[in-house]
Amino acid sequence: MNTYKETFKLTCGREGSLDYIRLDDISGGFSVKKTFDCGQCFRFDPVADTKYEAEYAGVAFGRPVSFAEDSGTVFIFNSNESDFYELWMDYLGLDRDYDAINADIIDRSDKPVLASALEVGRGIRILSQEHWETLCSFIISQNNNIPRIKKIIANMSRELGDKVDTHGMEGHLSDIMLDGAYCFPSADTIREAGIDAISALRTGFRAKYICDAAEKVSNGSVSLDKIAELDSPIAAAELMKIKGVGPKVAACTLLFGFSKYDAFPIDVWIKRVMAKYFPSDFTPESLGSYAGIAQQYLFYYERFLGGE
DNA sequence: CCCCAGGCGGTTG
DNA sequence: CAACCGCCTGGG
Numbered sequence: 001m002n003t004y005k006e007t008f009k010l011t012c013g014r015e016g017s018l019d020y021i022r023l024d025d026i027s028g029g030f031s032v033k034k035t036f037d038c039g040q041c042f043r044f045d046p047v048a049d050t051k052y053e054a055e056y057a058g059v060a061f062g063r064p065v066s067f068a069e070d071s072g073t074v075f076i077f078n079s080n081e082s083d084f085y086e087l088w089m090d091y092l093g094l095d096r097d098y099d100a101i102n103a104d105i106i107d108r109s110d111k112p113v114l115a116s117a118l119e120v121g122r123g124i125r126i127l128s129q130e131h132w133e134t135l136c137s138f139i140i141s142q143n144n145n146i147p148r149i150k151k152i153i154a155n156m157s158r159e160l161g162d163k164v165d166t167h168g169m170e171g172h173l174s175d176i177m178l179d180g181a182y183c184f185p186s187a188d189t190i191r192e193a194g195i196d197a198i199s200a201l202r203t204g205f206r207a208k209y210i211c212d213a214a215e216k217v218s219n220g221s222v223s224l225d226k227i228a229e230l231d232s233p234i235a236a237a238e239l240m241k242i243k244g245v246g247p248k249v250a251a252c253t254l255l256f257g258f259s260k261y262d263a264f265p266i267d268v269w270i271k272r273v274m275a276k277y278f279p280s281d282f283t284p285e286s287l288g289s290y291a292g293i294a295q296q297y298l299f300y301y302e303r304f305l306g307g308e
Numbered sequence: 309c310c311c312c313a314g315g316c317g318g319t320t321g
Numbered sequence: 322c323a324a325c326c327g328c329c330t331g332g333g
Contacts, residue, residue, distance in 0.1 A: 039314070138314085145313040148331060204329025209316085246316050267314040303314080 004097040006089065012081050017168045021076040021084045028098030031123025032056060032069040035092070038124050038300045040256045042137050042150045043157075043184070045174035057174040059157075060130065061087050064164050064181045066172040077172045093125035093259075101261075101290045105297075108288045113277040113298070120305060121297035127256055131224040132217060133184040134257030135239065138249045139209050153184065155201040160185035160193055190214035209244025216242055232260045255292040264291045269303045276302075 009024040023030075033054035036044045044058035047066060052075070057066035065088070068075040076088055089095050102118055136156075141149050154176060161182035166173055173181070190198065191214040199207040216222040222242060227235045235258070236250040245253075251265035264284035266274075274282055284291045 141313095142315040143313065143328070144315090144330085145332085148313080151331090199329090202330065205316095205327095206329080244316065248315060252314080265314080269314065299314080 004095060004100075006095045008094065010081070010084070015077070018077060018172070019080040019083075021079045021081065021088075023074040023076070023094075024072070026072075026074065026094065028096070028102075029123045030069075030074060030092070030094065030125055032067045032074060034121065034124045034300065035127065036067070037304075038121070038296060039146065039303065040252075040296065041127055041129060042141075042146070042153050043133070045150075045176060047172055047174055049171070055172065057169075057172055057177060059164055059177075059181050059183055060091060062162070062164065062183050064166045064169055064173070064177065066169070067092070068172075078169055090128050093128060096125075098125070101293055104288055105290055105294045108286065109294075111277060113273070113301075114294060117294075117297040117301035121300040124293075124296055124300060126259065126261065126293055126296060128259045129257045130184070131228070131253075131257050132187050135213060135217075135224070135242075135245075135249075135253045136184070136190075136210060138252040138256075139213060139242075139244050140203065140206055141252070142206065142244070142249060144206075152201060152203055156190075156198075156203075157182040157184050159201060160189050160197075187214045187217040191218045206244060209242070212243040213245070227254075228258055232263045235260065236263070251292070255296075261290045261292045262288075264295050267299075269299050270295060273298045273302045 007027040011022045013020045013022055036056040043060070044056040047055040047057050050068060052068040052070045055066055055068035057064070064078055066077040068077065076084060079088055106115060106118065137149070137153055140152050158180065161184055164181045164183060166177060166181050190210060195207050195211045198210050203210060217224060222238060227238050230238065232254055235254055236247065239245050239250040239253055248265050248267055251263040254260040254263035255265060287294045
């Protein structure tokens, strides 16, 4: 149970026919750019001609939205106050105490690399993304690269997902959204589409995995609602009933979709970090209940800065 | 032609 | 159980 009381100054605004939220003085810090660029999310892209330092747009929870930042101030376009409190505050992790989380991570380790990684990654928020979309996205991510992961997810959304109306959001859309913005298709829709249709979207050998996930989620033999209530190791075991879901995909799904912050995805980059900076008997548990967030700082540090 | 990309399933010793 | 191998596809 998260009992933290978020602190920021919220003001509502309107630009043409578009509602937006403005946030100032966000405690714990929040970087839109790092959050959407750190590899946890495949459905948000930069707004090309933005007047802000950074702006990322995409579709989540059935609606188009953009997040912008300018010297510490954050804007959420196509959101009113109730949307913010119902959806985006949780989605962005703004109701979490990152000052306390970061202090906890630092306290639990004598490793200087963690301090460096935190310094570089500070402002990353672990998103709370939609369960099914997150699961499917990380199934697709295996043995794959980010541009192609994004392309496959975009293909699936365009061909099978519901179209959303972006009227009024001119100037706050990513390039891909200019040709139409779409929801990620439901498990039912993917199951009905069948493996041949999923293969045709260039999913490669992952098509059978996606379809197995769609089958099990839609028939309830894997319940994402139930998984949300389980401790990480049990939840991971549930997810791994799906063909093509192993420890890494399960951990990413739990961390980026279910806000299970102790889930610790080990990919090639984290293996590199562990080999470089940690003893061979290192365990993720030694980083505590926010090990997954520490992981994301380390991943960002190593992947995008080469451990500089 | 090669290799690789945010793994996993299947097989082998 | 660890080690290894092949895998769709697209890009370098």
